[in-house]
Amino acid sequence: MNGAESLVKTLLGSGVDVCFANPGTSEMHFVAALDRVPGMRCVLGLQENVVTGAADGYWRMADKPAATLLHCGPGLANGLAGLHDARRARSGVVNVVGDQAVYHRPFDAPLTADAEGWARGVSAFVRTSSRAEDVGADAAMAVQAARTSPGQVATLILPSDSSWNEGGVVGAALTVPAVPQADPHQVEQAARVLRSGKNVLLLLGGLALREAAQVQANRIAAATGCRLLAEGSNARIQRGQGRLMLDRVPYVNEQAVAALKGVEHLVLVNAKEPIGFFGYPGKPSRFWPPGCELHLLTRLDQDAEGALRALADALGAPKAAMPNPGPRPQAPRGALSPEGLARTVAALMPENSVIVDESVTYGRGFFPETYAAPAHDWLQNCGGAIGYGPPVAVGAAIGAGGRRVVALQADGSAMYTPQALWTQAREKLPVTTVLLSNRKYQILIGEYQNVGANPGRTAMDMLDLGNPDIGWVQLANSMGVEAAQASTLDQLGDLMAQSFARPGPFLIELMI
Amino acid sequence: MNGAESLVKTLLGSGVDVCFANPGTSEMHFVAALDRVPGMRCVLGLQENVVTGAADGYWRMADKPAATLLHCGPGLANGLAGLHDARRARSGVVNVVGDQAVYHRPFDAPLTADAEGWARGVSAFVRTSSRAEDVGADAAMAVQAARTSPGQVATLILPSDSSWNEGGVVGAALTVPAVPQADPHQVEQAARVLRSGKNVLLLLGGLALREAAQVQANRIAAATGCRLLAEGSNARIQRGQGRLMLDRVPYVNEQAVAALKGVEHLVLVNAKEPIGFFGYPGKPSRFWPPGCELHLLTRLDQDAEGALRALADALGAPKAAMPNPGPRPQAPRGALSPEGLARTVAALMPENSVIVDESVTYGRGFFPETYAAPAHDWLQNCGGAIGYGPPVAVGAAIGAGGRRVVALQADGSAMYTPQALWTQAREKLPVTTVLLSNRKYQILIGEYQNVGANPGRTAMDMLDLGNPDIGWVQLANSMGVEAAQASTLDQLGDLMAQSFARPGPFLIELMI
Incomplete structure (x- = not known):
């Protein structure tokens, strides 16, 4: 058995059976091993951020x-x-990077680069398997690292001779460390704060x-009256009927400061301190008010559900009915608006949809309009x-195994990774993309104005995606994804409903 | 004057007047400075490899x-x-990377990453300007580093507060170090070898x-009978009528070894030792024969023209007429072939065209067919x-200021950076792309077969770009580039001639 075969068998034995791939010459022995070892679903991406982003979405x-x-x-750099x-x-991602053969590396061939160095900035685990005999054991450790709470990027670098040499040994699956529980004093401290009668906010993440x-x-909030809020950006929030009506820390500095105004105790639950995406002249980096005390109920790697249950129990909080967001909205008609788009999604999405949200400026108000949607997951x-x-x-x-994905996607962002549409078509994935076509980097026009002026001609050239306009229907079609344009809520609703009835991907270019 | 303005003024004062850009929030003060300081041509790319690749092509x-x-x-990672x-x-590239404000960095905001660490693997110079006062002087040094022979990537990281703070000082343009001359003993050694009557090859690069x-x-070759060869991949070869009929070191291992067979002395002129792109089981990494002696006429940073002249003079070599490649070929007609494509390009290209060659497998034999083309530059x-x-x-x-660019472009490669077409359309650049559509990673199918078998179904899924086929005409049109399909040499020639008569970009999808 060569090293590549030991890698595939180790991955499968450790429960990793999906591989997002953009292989090259140095990975051909891995690809060849896939032919010999059944069980790995391989999904091709035509640019590496498609590969790594897909692995991210899969884990979520x-x-x-x-x-x-x-x-x-x-x-690796491209991903x-x-x-x-x-x-x-x-x-958690098991990030496998093929590389030059160990003995060929000193020749500094054209593709030779510092893969280890580049990997370190994103990885909790980096290892180069320099012998075929080590590949299996190293891979098992990489899977273990990837699965270690809360989930980590583990990079395994595989010189091509470690792949092709004989001597591979399948690595036994390793036990994943148990998710750490919050210390009792963390729970006690939070309970004390919540009993104090002060203005308490629980900030929820992960x-x-x-x-x-x-x-x-919800038990805690119902019993104490504390507020609940989600982090500004969240990997996955379970939302809709039967879930909390959570808002999130706003992106805009002033709005975030306003949202946290009056908070005296901020309790972090799998969350980081709420801070600005960027620093701005004369604006605070920290969003919490002066004098507000921060408390840690759980670190990012600790068990949030267990800690919240222990906290609710410590407070003697009874079971509490989840808040009722009211009836599901009807699909609105007429002129486009951000709220109208959100309500259309809420009205039409299939039960258990997955919303992938990269709506940027247009989507900042989507949350309140979708509380009464059916149960769904929202990814940011x-x-x-x-x-x-x-x-x-x-x-x-x-990763969601057939559930409908609704991608709310700004145009400027989508242009970084349009190749993903091709993979959606090839794999016949149930993805409905609502492409928000405003033909500019709207977020940057706002940021430019924050700098203190309206952009002039040279600056506007850097912020404008028109000239030429991007034809998203053609672009999607060119990669095998059916697509159509909408410029009213009526058209949007019709196209969305049609797309949900189809098995594969569809793109709606929404002219906002 | 803020730091950003001092940067723009320093760049202009140091002779840098083109900026390829994909800015974000932290770069808005730089963008704003562009409005106030005239003279910088700013070119927007919608993904960062468009930006960095364009800077590469510009330098060349x-x-x-x-x-x-x-x-x-x-x-930065994306570029x-x-x-x-x-x-x-x-x-040489002056690589400017905006970043978090110095005081905001400790908060570990979402976009915070190890920009310095990532830059090091590609940069000869990395500096972070942590005060507005330093930006100008640092930028002048970055330009100096970029222009230092043979050309280097110089990365300047610009925290946003260094941009927006007042106190900027324009950096005086710095003298670029003179290109080092070869030492006389290097020239004498090469002359001794060339007089020896042995089989000598001059390997030319840079x-x-x-x-x-x-x-x-050519003087040296005419006087001594030595062979001349170019490196396997070259930034820019001047070719066609009036230039040498140079071949290059082949990509395929066996062919490269065969091309260097019998060489007793290998003289490197701005070239590296000829080695394989990859290591392969049982194949040599080094392409030169055992016993062949290597000699360095010039290091990569030394003056090749001066050393070659000194060497020719030392040998007493008279002026020599450049070899005559014969008459320019006529455009062939009929069925497609790699040679037919190359002859069509040779027959139709405008004088002083620039060929950007990423033809990969299809283009390995293009060189001999284009010796008799008009004078042109060939980039690899x-x-x-x-x-x-x-x-x-x-x-x-x-960078070439209006000369026609003919891009010979494989489809699999093009899918990494299709966004460049949009910039070609926006800037109305005279680029004719011949998109070689074979709907597979042909190079990898060859590499897979080197592994010892024909790819099975799972492997083929990783090597096949069909299912769905990519519609390059639609894709180009979606980004504002006119395009058409060709499947014969007649159609190719007609479309190519038409495109050369237009001012802007055009894409020919060649169904190979």
Whole structure:
């Protein structure tokens, strides 16, 4: 057995049976092993951020890692932004990077680069398997690292001679460390704060946003009157009927400061301190008010549901009915608006849809309009590297096993990773993309104005996606995805309903 | 004057007046400065490899650096593959990366990443300007580093508060170090070898492939009978009528070994030792024969033309007429073939065209068919990170100031950077892309067969770009580039001639 075969068998034995791949020469022995060892679903991406973003989306919905397969340092480099977003989403990824043969590396051939160095910035685990004998054991450790709470990027670099040499040994699946529980004093401290009668906000992130944890958070809020809020960007929030009506920390600095105004105690539950996406002249980096005390109920890797249950129990909080968001909205008609789009999605989405949200400026108000939608999952960009949406939609569709994915996608962002549409078509994934075509980097026009002026001609050239306009219907068609244009809510609703009745992907270019 | 304004003024004062940009929030003060300081041509790319690849192509044709403008660590990451190729092409690039404000960095906001760490693998110079006062002087040093022979990537990281703070000082343009001359003993040693009567090969790279250096190399070859050969991949070869009929080191291992068979002395002129792109089981990494002696006439940074002239003089070599490749070929008609494509290009290209070659497998035999073309420049992918072609075509068109660019572009590679077509349309660049549509990673099918078998179904899924086929005419049209399909040499010739008569870009999808 060669090293490549030991890798495939180890991955399968460790429960990794999906591989998002963009292989090259140095990965051909891995590809050949796939022919000999059945059981691995291989999904091709035509650019590496499609591969890494798909692995991110897969983890978010499947709660287990996929593998990637990338080609040498430059292939890794092309996928780093997707891995950056995955790291910020706390997604587990087994990131396999083929590389030059160990003995060939000193010749500094054209593709030779510092793959290890590039991997470190996004990976909790980096290892190069320099002998075929080590590949299996190293791969098992990489899977273990990827699955370690809360989920991590684990990079395994595979020189091609470690793949082709005989001597491979299948690595036994390793036990994943148990998710750490919150220390009792963390729970006690939070209980003390919540009993104080002060203005308390529980900031929820990570797995604190799953339904089971929300049930516990709801008990606490009902018993104490504390507020609940989600982080600004979240890997996956379970929402809709039967779930909390959670809002999130606003993106815009002033709005975020206003949202946290008056809070005296901020309790973090799988969440980081709420801070600005960027620093701005004369504006605060921290969103919480001066004098507000911060408390940690759970670190990012600790069990949020268990801690919230323990906290609710400590408070003597009874079971509490989840808040009723009212009836599901009807699909609105008429002129487009952000709220109208959100209500259309809420009205028409199939039960258990997955929303992949990269709507950027247009989507900042989508949350309140979708509380009364059927139960669904809502995925956001946690790392800020744009273009996360189309690849994450690929992986989420595969990880969610047939559930409908609705991708709310800004045009400027989509242009970073349009190749994901091709993978959606090839794999016949149930992804409906609503492409928000405003033909500009709207977010930057706002940021430019924050700088203190309206953009002049040279600046506007840097912010404008028109001239030429991008034809999203043609672009989608060119990659095998059916598509149509809509410019009213009526058209949007009709196309959306049609797309939900089809098995494969569809793109609606929404002229906003 | 704020830091951003001092940067723009320093760049202009140091001779950098083109900026390829994909800015974000942290770059808005730079963008605003562009409105206030005239003279910088700003070119927007919708993905960062378009930006960095364009800067590479610009250097190759203009022999001076452009600036880039990238957004934080992840924006840099998205452009690393282009910078990797630029580094391997020895192209000078002033790589400007905006970043979090210095005081905001400790908050570890979503986009925060190790930009310095990522930059190091591709940059000869990395500096973070952490005060507005330093930006100008740092930028002048970055330009100096970029222009230092043979050309280097210089990365300047610009925290946003260094941009917006007042106190900026324009940096005086710095003198670029003179190109080092070869030591006399290097020339004497090469002369001794060439007088020995042994089988001598001069391997030419970098600036040894410009016309003036070729004239000197031709004197040497005519006087001594030595062979001349170009490196396997070259940033820019001046070719066609009046230039040498140079072949290059073949990509395929066996062919390369055969091409160097019998060589007793290998003299490197701005070239690296000829080695394999990859290691393969049982095949040599080194292409030169056992017992062959290697000699260095010039290091990569030394003056090739001067050394070749000194060597020719030392040998007493008289002036020599450049070899006559015969008459320009006529455009062939009929069925497609690689040779037919190359002859069509040779027959129809305007004088002084620039060929951007990412034809991969289909283009391995293009060189001999184009010796008798009019004078032209031929650009290749030196780093092996594919997708280099469309962005380099953008930068080459701008750097060459209106000369026609003919991009010979494989489909699999083009899918890494299709966004470059949009920039070609927006800037109305004279780029004719011949898109070689074979709907597979042909190079990998060859590599797979080298592994020892024909690909099975799972493997073939990783090597096949069909299902769905990519519609390149639609894809180009979606980004504002006119396009048409050709499947015979007649159609190709007609479309090529039409495209040369138009001012802007055109794409020919060639069904090979």
